[in-house]
Structure formats: C-alpha cells, structure tokens
Amino acid sequence: MTTESSGSRGQSSRAREHVAATARRLAAEGLLIGTAGNVSARVDDGRIAVTGTGVVLADCRAEDVTVVGATGEHVDGRLAPTSELGLHLGIYSGTQAGAVVHTHAPFSTAVSCVTGMDALPVLHYQQLLLGGEIRVAPYATFGTPELADLVVDGLRDRQAVLMANHGSVTVGSSLDKALDNALLLEWLAALHVRASGVGTPRPLTEAQQHDAVVQAITLEYGTTKESPQ
Numbered sequence: 052m053t054t055e056s057s058g059s060r061g062q063s064s065r066a067r068e069h070v071a072a073t074a075r076r077l078a079a080e081g082l083l084i085g086t087a088g089n090v091s092a093r094v095d096d097g098r099i100a101v102t103g104t105g106v107v108l109a110d111c112r113a114e115d116v117t118v119v120g121a122t123g124e125h126v127d128g129r130l131a132p133t134s135e136l137g138l139h140l141g142i143y144s145g146t147q148a149g150a151v152v153h154t155h156a157p158f159s160t161a162v163s164c165v166t167g168m169d170a171l172p173v174l175h176y177q178q179l180l181l182g183g184e185i186r187v188a189p190y191a192t193f194g195t196p197e198l199a200d201l202v203v204d205g206l207r208d209r210q211a212v213l214m215a216n217h218g219s220v221t222v223g224s225s226l227d228k229a230l231d232n233a234l235l236l237e238w239l240a241a242l243h244v245r246a247s248g249v250g251t252p253r254p255l256t257e258a259q260q261h262d263a264v265v266q267a268i269t270l271e272y273g274t275t276k277e278s279p280q
Contacts, residue, residue: 063127066092066100067116073152073226074102078109082156082237088218089133092150092226093143097121101139103130134194138220141199146206148222150229158240159219163187171213171243172254176263178239181221181232182209183260185239190215211236 074090077083088108091101099119102108106115117128123140125132133139139151162171171178171185178185188205191198191214202220205212210232211221219236223229246252255263266272 060127062094062096063098063100063118064113066094067113067118067128069226070100070102070116071111071113073150073230074106074108074111076230077152077154077233078111080234080237082154082233083108084155088152088154089135089139090150090152090226090229091139093148094118098126099139099143101132101136103128104133106130137194137196138199138202141196141203142206142220142222145203146222147224148206148229149224150222150226152221152223152226152229152233153218154233154237155218156233156237156240158244159213159237160217161244162240163213163218164216171240172252173260174242174246174252174254175239176255176260176267177235179260179264179267180235181211181239185209185211185213185236187213187215190217193217213240 070090070092074083086105086107089102091099093099098121100116101119102111103115103117115130117130117132118126119132119136120126123136135153138153142148142151162168169187173179173184186205186209188201191201202212202214206222210223211219213219221229221232221236223232243252
C-alpha cells in the first residue's frame, strides 16, 4: 500500500465522489443493475478511482470507491477494487481514456449476444460521435487479461466497444463524456434491435457518413451558439 500527499488526497476525494455519482446515474438510467458493472476515472497524478467489489451501484457512495496506482496497487479505500480492475488498467495503459464505464445495459448486451454480429453498424449519424461502427470483441472470461486485450483492441479509434455475451465499455476524456457515450451506445443498440424487429436495418453508406461529418463540422453541430442579432 502506498500513501498519498495532501494534494493527491484532494484529487482522489473529488474523483471518488464523481465516480460514485456516475455509478448512481447509470443505475438510475437502467444501464447498471445490482452489482453488475463498474466505473473508474484517472486522477491527475495517474492514480485511478474505481468502484469497489460487490457494491450495489445504485447506492454507491464515495467510500465505496477505491483508489489504486497505475499498476493496481492499493492506495486508499476500505474495499477491494472491482474484479474487472484489470480491464480498467488495460484500457488506461492502452488508450488515452480519462474515464471508463462498463455496463451490462440491456440492449447493448442483447446485441453482443447475436451470432455473426461482429459490429454494430451505423444506422444513425449520432453513432459517428463514437467513431463509427462499434466492434464486438470476441468472448473471453470476465476478469482475465485476455478480455482486457480484446477490449483495448476493439477500442482502436473508437469511444465504445461491445463484449460478446457480456456487455459494453465506453471511454471518454472525462467521466461525464464516458457516461454520455454509454447512454448513446445503449440508445443506438436499442435502435438496432427495434429496427431489426420491423425489417432489415439499412446502415448509412461510407459516403453518407462522410457527408454527415462534414455537415457537423460546417454547422458546428452540438455547439451552443448565440442567436444572431
């Protein structure tokens, strides 16, 4: 176990509060049920605040969040970290993510269980915010280095990945962004499931996706702007 300076303790305390609040929000949105799922954030000094093992995430509080070092050594917190700590550490080591959200969200998990589904196709231009089609990482047992490696590979140039017969992972530069990405991924998965129930989904072509990106840049899509006078 390592010790923290007063400055590091302040950073860790804020991160633990934010991780707990994010877990509660995800549970309220129906993306986390019981103890299934986990949330983490990278602290400024490189340490990681991550939900503890066995925590009912709808009731998660700061004291239920553990702080570990970049290689997993315990720094602070009464609980052992989630059994998926290796997954989080692998993502931080292999990407530039500032936060990680792992859920067993209903529609995302359903899509990950479909035979022959190697990726969630782009049916709606909002999916481009996640990088394009969302890969389905091959199945591996939870809590294993193999799963972490497969997820990191699936996250190449993406903000989200599905894990076969398991669930989803989203990342972001911040907890708020990783949370937004998790909500968006679940909406997109639900869209695919519902469209499939009506008929054969019609993905956007590469040209249509390109045009959507150009238009978003041109219009500064999603950016608050003052009304012209």
